[in-house]
Amino acid sequence: MKLLKKPTLLIALISIGMSAQQTTMPLWPNTIPNQKETNEQEVVEHTEDGIIWITNVQKPTLEVYLPAKKNATGQAVVIFPGGGYHGLAYDWEGTDIAKTLTVKGIAGIVVKYRLPWSKSIAKGKNVVPLQDAQRAIRIVKSNAEEWNISEDKVGIMGFSAGGHLASSLGTHYDDKVYERQDDADDISARPNFMALIYPVITLGVPSTHTGSRVSLVGENPTDDAVDYLSNEKHVDAETPPTFLLHAMDDDVVPVANTILFFDALKAHNVPATMHVYPTGGHGFSLALTDEKLKNWMNLFFDWMVHLD
Template identity: 50%
Template sequence: MLNRRGALATFVTGLLASSLSRQAKAETGPMADPTEIIDLWPAGPPGGGAVTAVETLTERAAPGGLRDRALSHIRKPTLIVFRPKTPNGAAVVLTPGGGYERVVLDKEGYETARWLAGRGYTCFVLFYRMPGDGWTSGPDAPLQDAQRGLRLVRSRAAAMGFSPDRIAIMGFSAGGHVAASLTTRFAAQVYERIDAADDLSARPSLSALVYPVITMDPTFMHAGSRKQLLGAAPTPAQIDLYSPERQVTAELPPVFLLHAADDKAVPVENTLAMFTALKAKAIPTEMHVFEEGGHGFGLRFTKDKPVAAWPGLFETFAKRHGL
């Protein structure tokens, strides 16, 4: 039964990848989907024997609206590659949000990757697993994918035209928690070595956390993300381990922080707490809190708002720190 379920999951994942590739080939111009895909785990992700969820791609946009796709119950984690016409020698791994129930493709993934690629960055959109789908590693499943993804990107640096010492992680919302977890727990051994790529460091050269879920503390947590990650009644030890602001050490890379004060989904206190923790350890950090912007603005919901300045602010910060 488990073998049949695994075969079904692989078949469904293959259909999804094939569908995206066919769609990309049928489209033309800068908005076409990329067809270059890197599988994270050659023999499948670790700890998936009890996983039965079926990977599902959903189009959520209203008729005539901007494309808004989401991938849920991810069974085969991947990196989707966006290559720049003129590489600047740096790379960015993107972890879009989705409340730890799904990963959004367009708003925080592909659109951001296209913007960054237009400025010379080689970009990789990470489709990471959901912690509530039954993986043996539970809340560490997304971190496993983030560590493995960063190492695979680093292992391909020379071949793809960027420096292995100039790789950033950028995460949004719950994807911001994935990025913050990688930033603080890059050295944690959360999976067994697969190949030579795993001998490389998973530490990003720079981290950007955009309206991120940070804390698991009930005072200002994002309830949905915490429930998906840790269940209904996490222990104090779990709250501590999976709250990145409590895992900050002096070994962290520079961190860029961005939030809107009127965010009603993920309280701005998440970013404030991370900033305070970083400053306490003298980590180079820059925080921008805008009066207006709400949650999930990405690039598409910033028009005529001061928060529209954020991509340029990130680029300035990144260049100042060698990226």
Template identity: 45%
Template sequence: MDLDRRALMTAGLGAGLASATVSASGALAQTAELKNLEGAVLPAETTEYIDLWPNGPAGLLKADLAEVVKTSPTPPPRRLVNGVVRPRLAVYRPEKPNGAAMLVIPGGGYTYISVDHEGHNVGRVLSAAGITVFVLYYRLPAEGWADASDVPLMDAQRAMRLIKVKAKDYRVDPARVGVMGFSAGGHLCASLATGYGAPVYPAVDIIDTQDARPAISAPIYAVISMKPGLTHAGSRGNLIGANANADLTARYSTENHVTAQTPPTFLLHAEDDGAVPVDNTLAFRAALKTAGVPVETHLFPKGGHGFGILNPVVPWSGLFLHFARQQGLYA
């Protein structure tokens, strides 16, 4: 990697887990002071949340489903959320908004949502650059919902529509709202980028008349395909079932649904990823190139999986910000 590319780059967490709870507002306990890779203090964790659905989401089949947060006792904390029954957005408002916004979707194999290094930390880094960030807490498909395989995309579409409708309140241009997702959240990011118009839920209010197409997309070390041998087995099992047939596999393999209308895309993966094969990113890139969609791809030789946005081994946020600026997300 040359020095000019390194000059663009600025802005791993883990171990044993203990249970925690969510407050009535939906906020989690705030983390300690956080710094970017250059040592600058990042904004505090937000306490602002907005619900996606006016009367709660439809289709709950498991009446006793309740949200649970588990957190690592070793610093920095890494919180893993499951049992989401109140899908919502954590909002990061920059001090000097530049009119751009990003919907950020943490991963977790569709088993949980890794809300810190793939969510709140991303919000803190990108909002420091002037981008308004909305971190998505979405429903998980294997937890007891009707139309389970489409439940994450329902929440992602609704989130994008809600952000655009409320854009003026957040000093955001509704034409400049992108999406970024990590791992299984990257699959959901790619699902929104390719299936923003899919009729996965009936309209509940005027918000659902809004176009859900993102301006740009950024699937990061993403699960792109559901094809056996290529996919992440846990994500496939939770989303469509380990024994899903060929038609269902094809339907939820996002590389099959790229068109010329798919938004410009930023791709990032470590080639030594032992959880999600790098061939997922290469398959999506090939589909984007075939469709004539602008795509920027970064492959790092080392980094593994789940490195988030503040791992010095894979310092990539500056690359993304450069791409976003080139694509007109902000000046």
């Protein structure tokens, strides 16, 4: 790994873990919808690159990182790690991102969401991640006062398949996909803003990510199933303002996904900012060792400052 040229950035990142307050809580305190009891166990392992990789999620959670109260801006970002709806790159595209947000006074909340191919999913596997996403943002809003968050400043960020889940929440936030469990479910699930990082957007060919598509809707889905989760088709004037980031040479999730979503946002006059880099590939997370990409989080911070 190359040494960072700016020691102050390195010091800031090292200090993140010492400053943030962290807690973990269940997403569903009562019954987990669409789930049955099985002998499946959640698996937490490390990839060859040392990334924490989680599969077979049985009990979805929120992992909450809060900045010191005096530093809090009132903003929060609910984070959905990627992994093709087959696993979660939990630190790489989750907790590392949350800790970085706290440096700027922004609460970072990581969602450990269920994966639709799991044997414990009894029915409706295509909407199970969306159930968890809707519930996650509602819980965050319901805890806004306690966590020094403004309920109207709660946004979402998703990476790769997590970007698909974030865009699903941003376009299907009003869909009734589970039965009410408590007062939190009376709160709107609409995010106030979205950040979609090398996201899967469409389930249509040829631009889709095949692994995500198969995990969500199977090998031979109906046209209706594909259309429902091809999120560029569900943008409207109420879709939240969106920050988009992708690399042209991404050979896993084609950059066409980001462009499709940007075009849909533009057609409905939804404020959007798109950054497309010529190189970077897929799954670069914070990109701290990439001279061209490593500034992308600062671009996002600047964008957040100017949100209405």
